[in-house]
Amino acid sequence: MVTRASAPHASDGGPDLELLSSTARRLREDIIAMTTRAASGHPSSSMSAIDIMVALYKGGILNLNPSHPSAPDRDRFILSKGHAAPALYAVLAEHGVISHESLDTLRVIGSPLEGHPNMRRLAGVEASTGSLGQGLSIGLGHAFAGRLDGHGYRTYVMCGDGEMQEGQVWEAIMAAAHFNADNLTLIVDHNGAQQSNLLPRVIDYRPLAAKLRAFEWHVEEIDGHDMPAILRAFDSVRAVKGRPQAIVAHTVKGKGVSFVEADWAYHGKPLTASEQVRAFAELRGEPAPH
Amino acid sequence: MSASTTPFVVSPGAATRDAFGIALRDLGHSEPRIVVVDGDVANSTRTEWFGQVFPDRFFNVGIAESNMVGVAAGLAASGKIPVVSSFAAFLLCNAYDQLRMSVAFPHLNVKVVGTHAGISIGEDGPSQMAIEDFALACSLPGFTVIVPSDEAHTHAAVRAMIAHEGPVYLRLGRPKAPRIHEAGSSLEIGKAYQLRDGSDLTIVACGLMTAAALEAHDALAAKGIHARVLDFPTIRPLDVDALVRASRDTGHILVAEEHLAHGGLGSVVAMAVGSHHPCKLGYVNLGNRFAESGTPEALMETYGLTAPHVVEAAVKLVAK
Structure with missing residues (x-):
C-alpha cells in the first residue's frame, strides 16, 4: 500500500494554501521558461490548468508516491489535453517524479519530454495524448480495472473545454454514468478559448455543467484559480458514491500574465525572451522592466 | 509442416x-x-x-x-x-x-x-x-x-x-x-505453413483464400502445373524466409487474399520478395473497388475470389 502523498500543511492542519499558490506561481515560470527555451509549445493552455494540477499533486489529493509512479494502487492523472504537457512536466518535476533539470529539454530530440506526453518514454505520464478526446475513455478503462482488482485508486482526467467538442468524450461520459464509475473524475479546464477563436465563437455548447448533470454525472463548478475552492471540489467529489464526477473549472487562458490573458491568439505560441522577462516580473509582483 | x-x-x-x-x-x-x-x-x-x-x-x-x-x-x-x-x-x-x-x-x-x-x-x-x-x-x-x-x-x-x-x-x-489444419494444430506468430509442395509456382494465401488455393492446387496439377501452397496466418511479422525459399524454388509467387489490392498481403509479400529474392509475382484480390450485397458465394464468384480465379491467375503467371 502506497502512503498518501504528504501535503504541505499549515498550522491549522489543512493544506498550506500560501505554499500551494506560491508553488503554482513558480510552475507558471517553469512553463514559460521551458516553452520560450523550446521556442514552441502551449504556455497559455498550461497556465490555465496549473492551479488545479498543483492542488491535485501537492495538495494531498493524488495518491502518488514519486519514487513508485507505477505502483498498481496509485491514483491516476491523465492529461487528455496533451498540449498542456508543459504543465504536466512542471508538476511532475515539482513532485519529484522527474528531475527539474529535465524541463530544459522540452521538445529537444532525444528527450522524453516530447511536445505532447508520451507514456512510453516518461515516468508519471499515464497516457500518450495529443489527439484530443481520448483521455476520458482511457481513464474509464483504468477505473474498470481498479474495480476488478479491488483497488481503491481514483482516476482523474483533465480535458480542455475545446476538447469537449470531440464526440468520443461524450461516448465516455455516457458509458461512465451507465457503469456507475464513481472512481472516475473528469476535470474540464474551461478557459473559454481554443485554437482559432474564443469557444463561444467556434461551437458554443455552454452551459457545460448542465449537460454533464443531464448525463447523470455529479458536477462541481468552480473558479479554477481559487485554491481553496479547488481543494473543496476535490474533497466533495471523493465523497460521491455511485456516480462519476466532473469538476467544471472556469479558468483564464494564460492566467497570471496580463498580456497573455488578454489575447487568445497566444494559443500554441511561446513568449519571446523579452516577453518572458516581463511575464516573470508580473508573476513576482515586481515592477515592469523597461 | x-x-x-x-x-x-x-x-x-x-x-x-x-x-x-x-x-x-x-x-x-x-x-x-x-x-x-x-x-x-x-x-x-x-x-x-x-x-x-x-x-x-x-x-x-x-x-x-x-x-x-x-x-x-x-x-x-x-x-x-x-x-x-x-x-x-x-x-x-x-x-x-x-x-x-x-x-x-x-x-x-x-x-x-x-x-x-x-x-x-x-x-x-x-x-x-x-x-x-x-x-x-x-x-x-x-x-x-x-x-x-x-x-x-x-x-x-x-x-x-x-x-x-x-x-x-x-x-x-x-x-x-x-477445414485446413488438423484439430489441435498450433500457430506460431510469424510463421508460414506449407500445405502442398510444388516446383512451378507458390500460392501464398490467408483466410478463406487458403482453401481456394488448395482447390486450385489440385486443378493446376491436372494441368501439369505443380504449385506449392503456403498458408500465411501472420501478415505481420511476415515469414520472409518462407518467401525467399518459394522465390528461389519456384520462381513465381501468386498472392491470394480477400482484401483490396493495396496494402494487404500482396503488398507486403511484394516488398519482401523484391528486397530479398525477386521473382515473378501475381495477385488475386478485390482490386480497387467496393463489393455489393449478395450471397457470399455469389460475391466471391463475381469479385474474383474463387479457386478458378486462382487457377486462371496461376496459369497466366507461370506462362510469364
Whole structure:
C-alpha cells in the first residue's frame, strides 16, 4: 500500500494554501521558461490548468508516491489535453517524479519530454495524448480495472473545454454514468478559448455543467484559480458514491500574465525572451522592466 | 509442416468467429487478466460466450467504437489483457485514431478482433465489409496481424494472441470456413505453413483464400502445373524466409487474399520478395473497388475470389 502523498500543511492542519499558490506561481515560470527555451509549445493552455494540477499533486489529493509512479494502487492523472504537457512536466518535476533539470529539454530530440506526453518514454505520464478526446475513455478503462482488482485508486482526467467538442468524450461520459464509475473524475479546464477563436465563437455548447448533470454525472463548478475552492471540489467529489464526477473549472487562458490573458491568439505560441522577462516580473509582483 | 498430396476436399468447419468465441471463453478460465470490451455486437462476434461465463469481465460499452478502444487501452495500461471486438469495418475504420494513439503509440497489450471481415459476409453489403483492414492494421507500428484460415488455426491464433505481449489485430470471418489444419494444430506468430509442395509456382494465401488455393492446387496439377501452397496466418511479422525459399524454388509467387489490392498481403509479400529474392509475382484480390450485397458465394464468384480465379491467375503467371 502506497502512503498518501504528504501535503504541505499549515498550522491549522489543512493544506498550506500560501505554499500551494506560491508553488503554482513558480510552475507558471517553469512553463514559460521551458516553452520560450523550446521556442514552441502551449504556455497559455498550461497556465490555465496549473492551479488545479498543483492542488491535485501537492495538495494531498493524488495518491502518488514519486519514487513508485507505477505502483498498481496509485491514483491516476491523465492529461487528455496533451498540449498542456508543459504543465504536466512542471508538476511532475515539482513532485519529484522527474528531475527539474529535465524541463530544459522540452521538445529537444532525444528527450522524453516530447511536445505532447508520451507514456512510453516518461515516468508519471499515464497516457500518450495529443489527439484530443481520448483521455476520458482511457481513464474509464483504468477505473474498470481498479474495480476488478479491488483497488481503491481514483482516476482523474483533465480535458480542455475545446476538447469537449470531440464526440468520443461524450461516448465516455455516457458509458461512465451507465457503469456507475464513481472512481472516475473528469476535470474540464474551461478557459473559454481554443485554437482559432474564443469557444463561444467556434461551437458554443455552454452551459457545460448542465449537460454533464443531464448525463447523470455529479458536477462541481468552480473558479479554477481559487485554491481553496479547488481543494473543496476535490474533497466533495471523493465523497460521491455511485456516480462519476466532473469538476467544471472556469479558468483564464494564460492566467497570471496580463498580456497573455488578454489575447487568445497566444494559443500554441511561446513568449519571446523579452516577453518572458516581463511575464516573470508580473508573476513576482515586481515592477515592469523597461 | 508435412505437405500432403491427397486431394483437398472442402469440408465445412466452424466459422472463424465461432472458433474465436469458444477459444476465448475457454482461455478465460486459465488467464484471469482477460477482459472483453464489446460494442454491442457480442452475439455476432461471439464474445457473448465469454460474457456469459465471466460477466464481471465483460463490458458492453454500447455503439461507440472510439470509446471502446480507449477503454481497452486503459484496461491494458492497468494490467489487464483486453480483447476488444466488433465488426472489423467498424472497429478499424471508425476507431482508427484511437488504435493509433491510444493503443499502437504506447504499444499497449490490447487484442483487437475484427469479425465479419471481407466480402464473404454477404448480404449486408459494403458498409459492413472490411476490405482495407490488413492495410490499416499493418500501418499501426508494433501491431501483429493474424488472419487464420480455419477453425483449428483460429483456436491456435487466440491462444497465441493472448500469450503474445503487445497489440494484435486478429481478422475473422462470418461464414463457415473449410477445414485446413488438423484439430489441435498450433500457430506460431510469424510463421508460414506449407500445405502442398510444388516446383512451378507458390500460392501464398490467408483466410478463406487458403482453401481456394488448395482447390486450385489440385486443378493446376491436372494441368501439369505443380504449385506449392503456403498458408500465411501472420501478415505481420511476415515469414520472409518462407518467401525467399518459394522465390528461389519456384520462381513465381501468386498472392491470394480477400482484401483490396493495396496494402494487404500482396503488398507486403511484394516488398519482401523484391528486397530479398525477386521473382515473378501475381495477385488475386478485390482490386480497387467496393463489393455489393449478395450471397457470399455469389460475391466471391463475381469479385474474383474463387479457386478458378486462382487457377486462371496461376496459369497466366507461370506462362510469364
